[in-house]
Amino acid sequence: MTxxxxxxxxRAVLARACVAAQVVxxxxxxxxxGENAIFRLNGxxxxxxxxxxxxxxxxxxxxxNIARWLGRNDFPSAExxxxxxxxxxxxxxx
Numbered sequence: 001m002t003x004x005x006x007x008x009x010x011r012a013v014l015a016r017a018c019v020a021a022q023v024v025x026x027x028x029x030x031x032x033x034g035e036n037a038i039f040r041l042n043g044x045x046x047x048x049x050x051x052x053x054x055x056x057x058x059x060x061x062x063x064x065n066i067a068r069w070l071g072r073n074d075f076p077s078a079e080x081x082x083x084x085x086x087x088x089x090x091x092x093x094x
Contacts, residue, residue: 010037
């Protein structure tokens with residue numbers, strides 16, 4: 001049986017991630033719910049990706065590393081918010 005991944009579950013993980021990353025999480029807007037949940041944190045310019053589970057951890061690390069590489073090579077890209085301390089942030093496992 002596969003664990004549930006819906007908006008309510010993703011919002012709970014988002015709240016925990018924002019606390020862990022010390023980011024204000026006021027009125028997050030769900031942009032997409034599919035393979036990942038994508039949220040915009042209103043008023044902060046921050047977009048958060050919540051993966052379905054720990055099985056996608058390697059993909060998340062790879063995507064953050066690619067974003068770092070693009071930025072270092074002057075390519076317009078999203079800057080990982082947590083890149084100053086670690087590549088990705090795990091707050092819940094499934």
